Amino acid sequence: MQGRLLLITWLAMAGVAQAAPHEHGVPAAEGRAKPAAWSALPLLLPVGGRGGERDGAQLRPVGIAASELLVFAPDGSQKSYPVDAEGARIRSAAPTQGNYHWVLAREETPTHVGIASTTWYFSNPGPAPAKLLARQKAELEITPSPLPREHGSYRESEKWRFAVLFMGQALAGKSLRMETEGGSRSVVQTDQNGIATVLFPRDFAASKGGGHGRPKMNFVLAVEHEAGGKHYRTTFNHTYTPDADRNRSLAWGGAFLLVGMLGAVPLLRRRAANNQRPEA
Amino acid sequence: MLKALFPTLSRVRFAVQVVMLFVTVYGSVLVGTYMADKLSNNLPALSCAYDQMNGGYCVLIPTQHILHHRIGEAIVRAQQLTFGMVLPLLMSFVAFFAFFFVLGKAFCGWVCPLGTLQEIVGRVGRRFGIGLRRLEDGDLVAARRVRPVKWLLLLGLVFLLPLLTGLGVTPHALGNPYCDLCPSRIATTLLTGNTEQLAVHLGDGWSFALGATGNTIIGFMLIGGLAIRQPFCRICPMLAFNTLFQRLSPCRLVKTRHANCGTCRICTEACPMDIPEISLEDGRKAYSEDCTLCGRCAEYCPQDGTIRLKWGPLTLFSSQRNYYKTKVQRELPDGTVKPVRFVRKPGSADHA
Numbered sequence: 001m002q003g004r005l006l007l008i009t010w011l012a013m014a015g016v017a018q019a020a021p022h023e024h025g026v027p028a029a030e031g032r033a034k035p036a037a038w039s040a041l042p043l044l045l046p047v048g049g050r051g052g053e054r055d056g057a058q059l060r061p062v063g064i065a066a067s068e069l070l071v072f073a074p075d076g077s078q079k080s081y082p083v084d085a086e087g088a089r090i091r092s093a094a095p096t097q098g099n100y101h102w103v104l105a106r107e108e109t110p111t112h113v114g115i116a117s118t119t120w121y122f123s124n125p126g127p128a129p130a131k132l133l134a135r136q137k138a139e140l141e142i143t144p145s146p147l148p149r150e151h152g153s154y155r156e157s158e159k160w161r162f163a164v165l166f167m168g169q170a171l172a173g174k175s176l177r178m179e180t181e182g183g184s185r186s187v188v189q190t191d192q193n194g195i196a197t198v199l200f201p202r203d204f205a206a207s208k209g210g211g212h213g214r215p216k217m218n219f220v221l222a223v224e225h226e227a228g229g230k231h232y233r234t235t236f237n238h239t240y241t242p243d244a245d246r247n248r249s250l251a252w253g254g255a256f257l258l259v260g261m262l263g264a265v266p267l268l269r270r271r272a273a274n275n276q277r278p279e280a
Numbered sequence: 281m282l283k284a285l286f287p288t289l290s291r292v293r294f295a296v297q298v299v300m301l302f303v304t305v306y307g308s309v310l311v312g313t314y315m316a317d318k319l320s321n322n323l324p325a326l327s328c329a330y331d332q333m334n335g336g337y338c339v340l341i342p343t344q345h346i347l348h349h350r351i352g353e354a355i356v357r358a359q360q361l362t363f364g365m366v367l368p369l370l371m372s373f374v375a376f377f378a379f380f381f382v383l384g385k386a387f388c389g390w391v392c393p394l395g396t397l398q399e400i401v402g403r404v405g406r407r408f409g410i411g412l413r414r415l416e417d418g419d420l421v422a423a424r425r426v427r428p429v430k431w432l433l434l435l436g437l438v439f440l441l442p443l444l445t446g447l448g449v450t451p452h453a454l455g456n457p458y459c460d461l462c463p464s465r466i467a468t469t470l471l472t473g474n475t476e477q478l479a480v481h482l483g484d485g486w487s488f489a490l491g492a493t494g495n496t497i498i499g500f501m502l503i504g505g506l507a508i509r510q511p512f513c514r515i516c517p518m519l520a521f522n523t524l525f526q527r528l529s530p531c532r533l534v535k536t537r538h539a540n541c542g543t544c545r546i547c548t549e550a551c552p553m554d555i556p557e558i559s560l561e562d563g564r565k566a567y568s569e570d571c572t573l574c575g576r577c578a579e580y581c582p583q584d585g586t587i588r589l590k591w592g593p594l595t596l597f598s599s600q601r602n603y604y605k606t607k608v609q610r611e612l613p614d615g616t617v618k619p620v621r622f623v624r625k626p627g628s629a630d631h632a
Contacts, residue, residue, distance in 0.1 A: 074316075099314075099316055100314075125316065126316060127316055128312060128313075128314035128315075128316035128317045129314060129316075130312065130313075130314065130317075146313045146314070147314075149313060149314060149315055149332055150314065150315040151315075151329060152332060244476045244479070245476070245479065247481060247482050247483050248476065248479035248480060248481055248482060249479055249480050249482055250475060250478060250479040252479070252480040252482070252488075252491075252492065253475075253478045253479045253480045253491070253495050254478070254495075256480065256491075256492045256493075256495035256496045256499065257478070257495045257496070257498060257499040257502075258499060259495075259496050259499060260495065260496035260497060260498060260499020260500035260501070260502075260503075261499040261500070261502060261503045262499075262503075263496070263499070263500050263504075264499070264500045264501075264502075264503035264504035264507075265503060267413050267420075267503070267504050267506075267507040267508060268410055268411075268503070268506060268507050269411075
């Protein structure tokens with residue numbers, strides 16, 4: 001099934017590719033959902049935002065002509081979901097198995113392989129994603145190292161590490177491009193272990209900061225690689241949240257800490273001598 | 281060798297506390313980064329979920345979240361009753377009890393990182409000669425009334441407000457109100473070098489009020505802890521939570537009556553929670569709701585076999601007169617360490 005869909009995708013894309021020239025062997029735009037306003041890179045975007053159901057979600061491939069989404073579960077299983085005009089409805093591996101799942105969309109021509117990837121967190125309990133991240137899921141991969149913990153998130157002003165791998169091997173000296181919904185653009189190089197340390201830009205509008213249901217913006221990382229006469233381009237997109245400091249005050253925190261300390265100072269006075277307990 | 285390293289029960293307990301402080305604050309380096317790797321998210325100790333480096337976290341946050349996000353919302357939807365409401369809460373309680381069953385309330389006295397930090401503050405107070413204040417007649421007698429506060433915090437902040445928030449009655453900022461007050465949140469995240477939790481939320485009035493109260497509590501605890509032993513433990517809802525299951529754990533405190541009970545009162549003096557029942561009562565009443573199973577009362581009881589720490593039929597530690605005599609030479613019941621005195625050896629003046 002997966003192979004047939006890939007073949008159909010490949011045939012469709014081959015026709016498109018012959019119709020119009022393009023750079024780096026990337027197929028022309030026909031057949032793809034319109035790119036997001038903030039980035040021309042391929043993305044997997046949730047329909048209706050992240051959150052919602054505990055064991056299901058709807059994702060829409062954008063800027064990539066993918067006929068299916070592949071979902072890799074933390075238990076090692078994988079399943080494909082067809083993409084229609086509304087995107088694809090994906091589910092967790094089993095009703096009781098949640099935690100991080102890896103979602104991937106793929107387009108392929110004889111000269112180009114395009115991958116859009118993201119993760120989806122199903123809030124039911126499930127195995128830790130360590131094996132999921134270690135497993136090879138595509139030729140060229142951007143792998144978070146690590147993913148944010150379940151109640152955590154990528155945040156402005158934080159540095160996070162991403163591994164760039166080709167055929168499971170680290171790619172040193174590669175340029176990893178970052179684009180954010182806030183309008184930031186940056187490029188970082190991978191080190192000798194294929195690790196790129198990405199600084200999340202502080203680009204939320206001031207009005208968007210803070211709160212428990214804090215706002216999120218999208219970001220995408222992209223890497224390109226040539227091998228065996230093919231051009232590979234892989235993206236990883238997710239969301240990030242405002243810097244926690246935006247809506248917090250360390251000064252107020254320190255002030256109330258001091259109030260508490262001062263309130264306890266009277267306790268440091270010694271008891272009156274007539275109240276002292278006799279020595280045991 | 282072991283005897284030299286751990287000559288007393290207190291020393292064993294302190295070693296366990298230091299190890300558990302590492303596990304509960306920095307334990308991810310041992311067990312892994314992700315929540316699924318953690319020891320549990322239902323520990324009977326204030327090991328904080330806001331600390332991204334911990335090795336497991338406390339039962340109070342999933343309890344608040346389940347009441348807020350699942351039970352409250354499920355009641356509103358009036359569907360998925362079994363899978364949406366009962367099972368998650370039941371699983372959370374079962375996981376909690378699986379841990380609690382082993383150590384019972386000893387989680388408070390031996391594992392809780394906030395308890396350990398308060399004891400360290402208290403030791404600093406004793407070292408610097410700050411007079412000990414007790415919640416008893418003749419001293420802070422009014423403060424004795426704080427005993428029910430832990431129940432109010434458990435019922436109000438851990439159970440009721442999250443449920444009301446899930447039902448849509450109270451604002452979203454009151455979804456996990458206890459965590460917003462908890463000093464362990466601030467203390468353990470500071471230990472990882474993160475000042476985020478010390479900073480107060482400015483988002484809305486409720487968040488600001490809860491955060492400000494939390495900071496005031498930890499400020500009070502840091503200074504008050506120099507004079508009062510374990511100040512926060514006395515109002516801790518985790519202690520109340522553990523008390524709910526106190527009689528169900530095989531780990532417990534057992535006291536039999538002795539003729540001197542109620543007169544010498546050294547056990548109450550040694551108790552970091554100033555529990556009068558341990559000297560005045562016996563049997564079930566002596567094992568008070570405030571007991572953290574630290575074992576100091578058993579260490580300082582001068583009567584053989586009067587106070588015992590037991591696990592099922594096994595006696596883990598029993599009071600002994602000889603042990604008491606040795607112990608009290610090193611440290612007084614209130615925790616004051618006896619100063620080391622340098623005395624001239626008899627006859628040494630002749631050699632000078």
